[in-house]
Amino acid sequence: MSLRNVKKIYDNKVTAVHDFNLEIADKEFIVLVGPSGCGKSTTLRMVAGLEEISEGELYIGDKLMNDVEPKDRDIAMVFQSYALYPHMTVYENMAFALKLRKFPKEEIDRRVKEAAAILDITQYLDRKPKALSGGQRQRVAIGRAIVREPQVFLMDEPLSNLDAKLRNQMRAEIIKLRQRINTTFIYVTHDQTEAMTLGDRIVIMKDGFIQQVGTPQEVFEHPVNVFVAGFIGTPQMNFFGAQLLREGEEYYVTCAGAKVALAESIQEKLRAKSTPAQDIILGIRPEHINFVRDQSFDTMSGKVDVSEMMGSELHLHVAVGQPVTSGEEGGLKDVVMRVSTSDLPDAYHGGIPHGTQLHFTFPSSLVHLFSKETEKNLI
Secondary structure: OEEEEEEEEEOOOEEEEEEEEEEOOOOOEEEEEOOOOOOHHHHHHHHHOOOOOOEEEEEEOOEEOOOOOHHHOOEEEEOOOOOOOOOOOHHHHHHHHHHHOOOOHHHHHHHHHHHHHHHOOHHHOOOOHHHOOHHHHHHHHHHHHHOOOOOEEEEEOOOOOOOHHHHHHHHHHHHHHHHHHOOEEEEEEOOHHHHHHHOOEEEEEEOOEEEEEEOHHHHHHOOOEHHHHHHOOOOOOEEEEEEEEEEOOEEEEEEOOEEEEOOHHHHHHHHHOOOOOEEEEEEEOHHHOEEEOOOOOOOEEEEEEEEEEOOOEEEEEEEEEEOOOOOOOOEEEEEEEEEEHHHOOHHHOOOOOOOOEEEEEOOOOOOEEEEOOOOEEOO
16 A cells, blocks of 8 residues: 555645655554644545545555545544444444445355454344443444455544543454454554554654654654654653763763763764764653762752652652753753652652652663754764
């Protein structure tokens, strides 16, 4: 499947999707993710044929699909709202599309029962949707799509109406489902946990533009810009106003009173590009911050503002003084840290009190360096 220079322009004025290019391999699970209004659902609806493509081309297999009717695209779509017929039983809901297409009765029966078994809803086939929970209704909506045995499965935020526990459960169900019905999936969500756990590749969008396409590991470890770095990962990456210094062949970063020599792997990349010394945005993930007992030239210091006990780990918000740099606000910076509770000293086992002074540093091999001007990753 292939989307080539696809654009969506509304009323000749508003461009919702700009120049969308993506090659999707057969049986690949692709997740489109981004904040609301970034164009991900519009892209999905263009693939489904529910929105017209303003410019560009959509191919499924080798066939140009731009003007093909939705019903002839061999695609099944699962919406956020389930969209079940309330007056029909679960069985009738799942069989409906096949009946319209005049499938033989035995074939319909076989497909519905097979899909119900895969989704563990066999015992609900005679019930009406109103007698089902949200999670069960969502399974019926997915079952209705499975029976059509489509070439491509489209899912638009299918779990966003469910509570947190059910969402986790259904996420695991979708992974199992994917292993059993091996077909191509395009899945839209604003939830980065869903994107990371489900996708073979993730397409991260913002304001109608693709920011980055990659495996979950690639976008987590090598975000191309500040937006991707901040969007992927919970809690969000910490960003500092910092300076990249070059002394001879060695690179350092200075940030909030600390001066840290960068790891050799990063130095090599910077040297290869002859990266000049410059003002940068330094990104450090909350889980990559380490406490140290004593202050030194390569440590930062701050006071605990908020301590959130999550059971297995502690999320700390620490107010760190940032020196004023050119055009930057000085004052206090909120730094978030993730600390495993098993690593805490006994005195702090129930949390770290407000106002406690802490010193910390970070492994220089795990930092992210972004240009202050372009916000692009320098490495």
